[in-house]
Amino acid sequence: MSRIALFILIILVSSSIADAQTRRSKDTKVGFIGGYVYAEVNGEKDNAKWNDYGSGVYAGTFVDIYITEKFHLQPAANFAYVNDFNIVYLPLMLKYQIGDRGFNVQAGTQVTYLLGSNTGTKDQFGWELGAGLGMDITKSIFIQGRYTYEVSRRKVDDFLGQPSQDFKFNNIMIGIGYRLSPVDRLW
16 A cells, blocks of 8 residues: 555656646756654554654755646655654645745645664555645745654554554654755756
């Protein structure tokens, strides 16, 4: 299921980028983002629930695809280090611009992948739903905050000393980003 979600995400991002080139490529921008991530881990075994949390940093790249004046599609690829986890986040967010002052709301989905975790994780992939807020500081610099809730449940053999159980991640990501020149000037 999670591999299918990743495949669908890759297809959507690829087709959106190709379609944006024919519409208004001058308004499609690429850029970099980095910031703070807070991850809450919720687990369950034999009807007993527990949770733990960690924080770290993330960095990545994104494409801001123009759809209309108010709507933009923003796929991204981010790498995070949270406690002992190396996590790849692949969000696909729809942004809606509010007014003329650079505020926006975001909603979408995100696929996560755990890299090289020594926690006995069987399910490396996860699928999350997310929402957030953003604000443009200048035409190039912006800030944003997002919350994502994992819909999938992962299985582990041994996680934080707890044998064979389900767990999931929920994340808060706060970052600052920089948009480069429009795409048609980069090629």
